[in-house]
Amino acid sequence: MKTTIFVLVLLFVCAFVGGLEVSFSPFYVRLNNWESLVGYILVFLAFLFMNLGAYRNGYELGWKRGSEYVIEYLKKLSEQKKTEQSNEHVSPGAEI
Secondary structure, three states, X not given: OHHHHHHHHHHHHHHHHHOEEEEOOOOEEEXXXXXXXHHHXXXXXXXXXXXXXXXXXXXXXXXXXXXXXXXXXXXXXXXXXXXXXXXXXXXXXXXX
8 A cells, every 4th residue: 555655646747847747639649748857867866876875874884783782792701700700719718
């Protein structure tokens, strides 16, 4: 349903921007300003690609920082468990 509404709105906007003219007595459909329609589509695609590129770069950077953080946390946790295990093996009476 969302896709259908989106397509209908997109067609309406393209018809409005392109200056759609429809005649029924000799039936024809004409886009008076098709050049501006092509220009708007190209500008829209340029902004779309810029946004996708920025999103991808941010996602990759976040993924790298997050994985580095998790690896450091797991190393600290592993070292902490090793020190706890080594302290368990030493009995209190062995120091005497």
